[in-house]
Amino acid sequence: MHANVSDLWKKEDWQAVWIGFILIGIAVLAVLTGWFDFSALKFSTWSVGEEAAVKAVPLGTQLASWAFWRKCLVTVLTLGVLFTLGVKLQGESIKKYLPAFLCLFIIAFVVRLISAEFTLNRYLEWAFWALLVGLLISNTVGVPTWLRPAIRTEFYIKTGLVVMGFSVLFSNIAKFGLYGLGIAWIVTPIVIIFMWWFGTRVLKIDNKPLVITLASATSVCGTSAAIATGAAAGAKKNDLSVAISISIIFTILMMVFEPMIIRWTGMSQLMGGALIGGTVDSTGAVVLAGNALGPEAEQAAVLVKSIQNILIGFIAFAVALFFATRVDNKKGEKVGAGVIWTRFPKFIIGFFAASLIASFIVLPLTGGAEVKAINGVLDQYKNWAFVLAFTSIGLDTNFKELARNMQGGKVLWLYVVGQVFNIALTFFAVWLLLSGVVFDIPVLELYK
C-alpha cells in the first residue's frame, strides 16, 4: 500500500479537500468583494398550521420568488459540477452519475422543504428527515439501479466536513477563560476514553467505529461531532444512523428535563448553564435549555458549548490517528510515519487546515463580522452536502440492518451509561470551578 501523486486528484479523500476549499474560496471572495451572491438555497421556516412563528414565510411566497430559484440553480450547479468532476476523475461515468445526482438533489430538496416546516424542524431537522425519507424510499418502492451511482455517502460527508472546518474558530478557546477550558476540555476526553473502555471491554461491542462515534456524539456536540469522528474512524453508514438517532432522541429529553432538575436542586444559573453547555448534545438545545434557566445560564451554556464546538477537529484528528495506528493495525506492529500517512484520512487535514485558516488568517485580517458572513454562506453548502449524505445513507439502508446495528440494545446502554458519567463528571468540574468554594466566581456580561 503506497501513495501516488495521482491520489491527489483521483482519490475521494483528497477531492473532498479540494472541493471544500473551492467552496470556501468562492464564499470568501463573494463576501469580501461583494461582487456576486454565492448564497446557497435555504428554505425559510413555513407552516401548515396557525402556530407559525412570526418569521415564517408562506411556502407559496418562497416558491414564487425569483431569488429562491436563482439560489437553487447556484446550489445545484455548484455542487453538481464539483461532484461530477470528482466522480469523473475517480474513473466513473459522467453519463451515469449526472442524472442520478440530479435525482438525489431533488430528493434532498424535498427533505429540506419538509425539515423547514415550523412544527417538524423544532426538534428533528434535516439529518432525521433525510434518513427517514431515504429509508422510506428504499424500504417501499426500492432504489432504482440508475440512482445508485449518486449514492456516495462518504464523498458528500467528507466535503461537508472540510467546509464545516472553516466555522470551527480556534480563537473561541479563550472565550470563557480557564473556566470554560476546564469544563469543556478536561471532561470531554475523559468521557470519550471511559465510553471506549465501557463499550469495548465491558459491553464487548466489536464495532469500534460505532463505539467512538457514539462516544464523541455524547461528549462533544451530538450530530456534528458524530459525523466528523464517524468519518475519521471509517464508521459504516448504519453506525452513523444509530449514533445520531440516539443522540437526537436523548437531546429532546435532556433539553426539557435537565433545566427542570437543575432548578429543583437550587443550583446557580451560572453553574446550571455551564452544566447544560457541557452535557446537552446539540447547540440549539443548549441555547433553549439555558434560556429556560435564565439569561446568565443561557450565556454560560453558550460559552461552554462554543468551546466544545472547536473540539470537533481535534477529536476527529486524534480518532483518525488512533484508528490508523492501532485499530487498523491488527498485527500490533510498530507503524512508521509513511504507513500512518497512507492510512490517515486526508479530509481531516482539510478540515483542520480550513479551521486554522479561518482562525489565524481570515479572522485577524477581516474581523469577526466578515467571518460570520462567510460562514453564513458556507453553512448552507455544508448542510446540502450533509443532506445529500444522509439521504444516501437512508437510500442504502434497510430497517433490519438498522435494528441489527443496535447490537441487542448494548448501544443504548453505552449511550445511557456514558451520558450519566458525562453529567456526573461535568457537574464535578462545574462545582469545582464555578461554585466559589475553590475559585472566584466569574462575572459574565449579559447581552440581554
Next chain:
Amino acid sequence: MKPKTGRIVTLVVAGVVLLVAVYIMCRGLGLVPGYDFGAGAYYYADIPDYQKIIKDEAYTTTVPTWVHIVLFLAWGVLMYRLWKRIDRP
C-alpha cells in the same frame, strides 16, 4: 441479569424514551417563542442569526490565549496517551 430479562429491560427503556420524546414534541415543550429554532439546530452555525446569540465579549480573561492553547494541547496529548494505554490488550 439473564439475557431475556436484559432484553425486556432494554425494550422498556427504549420504548419509554421514545414515548416521552414524542410527547415532548407533540406538546412543544422546551421551546422559546422568540427563537426561530429548536433542538434540531445541531451546530451553532445552523442557528438562524446566531451572531445575535453567540456573542464574543461576554467574558474577559486576563490569562493570555497562548496559555489556553498550551494547556489545551498538553491535556490533549496526555489524554491520547491514556487512551492508548487503556486500549492495550
